[in-house]
Amino acid sequence: MIVTRFAPSPTGLLHLGHAYSALIGWRAAREAGGRFLLRIEDIDVTRCRPEFAAAIIEDLAWLGLDWDGAVRQQSEHFADYRAALEKLAARGLIYPCFCTRAEIARAGAAPQGEDSALYPGTCRNLSENERMPRIAAGESYALRLDVARAAVLVGPLAWDEDGKGIIDAKPESLGDVVLARKDVPTSYHLAVTVDDALQGVTLVTRGVDLFSATHIHRLLQALLDLPTPRYRHHKLLTDAEGKRLAKRDQALTLRALREAGRTPDEIRRMIGD
Numbered sequence: 406m407i408v409t410r411f412a413p414s415p416t417g418l419l420h421l422g423h424a425y426s427a428l429i430g431w432r433a434a435r436e437a438g439g440r441f442l443l444r445i446e447d448i449d450v451t452r453c454r455p456e457f458a459a460a461i462i463e464d465l466a467w468l469g470l471d472w473d474g475a476v477r478q479q480s481e482h483f484a485d486y487r488a489a490l491e492k493l494a495a496r497g498l499i500y501p502c503f504c505t506r507a508e509i510a511r512a513g514a515a516p517q518g519e520d521s522a523l524y525p526g527t528c529r530n531l532s533e534n535e536r537m538p539r540i541a542a543g544e545s546y547a548l549r550l551d552v553a554r555a556a557v558l559v560g561p562l563a564w565d566e567d568g569k570g571i572i573d574a575k576p577e578s579l580g581d582v583v584l585a586r587k588d589v590p591t592s593y594h595l596a597v598t599v600d601d602a603l604q605g606v607t608l609v610t611r612g613v614d615l616f617s618a619t620h621i622h623r624l625l626q627a628l629l630d631l632p633t634p635r636y637r638h639h640k641l642l643t644d645a646e647g648k649r650l651a652k653r654d655q656a657l658t659l660r661a662l663r664e665a666g667r668t669p670d671e672i673r674r675m676i677g678d
Contacts, residue, residue: 406437406438406439406440406607407433407434407437407438407439407440407607407608408434408439408440408441408442408604408605408606408607408608409430409431409433409434409439409440409441409442409606409607409608409609409610410430410441410442410443410444410601410604410606410609411426411427411430411431411441411442411443411444411465411470411472412443412444412445412446412597412600412611413427413445413446413461414445414446414447414449414452414453415445415447415453415454415455415457415458415460415461416449416452416453416454416457417457417658418457418460418464418658418659418660418661419460419461419464419465419658419659419660420650420651420657420658420659421642421650421657421659421662421672421675421676422612422641422642422649422650423659424468424659424672424673424676425639425642425676425677426610426611426612426639427465427468427470428468428470428673428676429610429637429639430608430610431470431471431472433608433610433637434608439607440473440474441470441471441472441473442472442473442474442477442604442606443462443465443472443476443477444476444477444478444479444600444604445458445461445476445477445478445479446479446593446596446597447478447479447480448479448480448483448589448591448592448593448596449589450480450589453480458478460660462476464659464660464663467659467663467669468659468669468672468673469669477600477604479591479596479600482600483590483591485599485600485603486585486590486591486595486596486599487590487591489595489598489599489629490548490584490585490590490591490595492628492629493550493584493628493629496558496628497551497554498550498551498554498555498558498628499548499549499550499551499584500528500529500531500536500548500549500551501528501531501536501539501540501546501547501548501549502524502527502528502529502546502547502548502549502581502583503528503539503544503545503546504524504527504528506522508527509522509524509525509527510522512525512527523579523580524549524580524581524582525580526580526581528549529549529551529581545586545587546586546587547583547585547586547587548583548584548585548586549581549582549583549584550581550582550584550621550624550625551581552576552577552579552580552581552582552621552624553577555576555624555628556576556577556624558628559624559627559628561573561574562574562576562623562624562627563623564619564623564633564635564636565633565635565636566635566636566637566638567608567635567636567637568637572619574619574620574623574624575620576620576621576623576624578617578620579617579618579620579621582594582621593618594618594621594622594625595625597622598622598625598626598629598631599629599631601631601634602626602629602631602632606634607634607635608634608635608636608637609634609635609636609637610636610637610639611636611637611638611639612638612639612640612641613638613639613640613641614641614649615638616638619636619638642676644657659672
C-alpha cells in the first residue's frame, strides 16, 4: 500500500506552493487506494504557533483534501527522537559542536543551502577533556553526526527516485549535519527520518529543494535500521519574478485567496492541477 504524507511547519500560513505539494502527495495516495497522512513539523518551539497549525488543517480541508488517522505533531514525540539520538550516540557517531553560524560562515566553507554553510569539522576532534568543561559551564552547543565515520560503517547507499531511478547517496556532500541541540532533542533531518519510518511512509513527496537532504536521510535510515521509502521530489512554484514562493508572500496564501473570493477549483487551476 502506498502511504504518503504532507508535513508543513506551522510558522506561517500555507501558500500556493504548499497546496501544490499537498495535492501531489494526496493524489499519489488516493489514486493508488493508499493512505495520505498529515504531520505538523513543529519542533521549532520558538517559531511555530498553534494558530498556524490550526490554520493548516482548516485550509487543507477547505481545499478538499482529507487525510487518514490522527495528525502527528512532532512536539508531542520528542521521546522518539531522543531514543534515536541515543542509538547513534552509543555507536560513537555524535559529538558536541560549539561553533556559531557566524563562526562557520567565517571559516569560508562552501555553501550548502540558501542560508547555511558546509560545516568544516572544527569541533569534531575535540577531546572529552576539552568538551566537558564547556558543557558543564552551560555553553550552547549542537549535536552533530560524524558523517564520514557513519558512512564507513554502513557502506554504499542509494535510494529509488521516481523518474530518475536509483540515486547513489553521498551524505558527505552535506558535511556533519546537526541532529539536535542542547535544549532540543532533534533537528529536521532526524525527526523526519524517524517519523517517516514510524508512520509507515512508503513514498515521500516533497519539493526539489529538499533533494540534497535525502543523502543524509538515507544514511540515518541505514544507521537506525529503518526502511527506505521511494522519493518523488517535485518542482517548486515560483512568483512572477521567478522566485520560489515563501511564507512571506502573504498575497499568495490560501487564506488571503479564500478571503478574496477564490474557490478551491480556482486554486487548483492556479497551480496547474
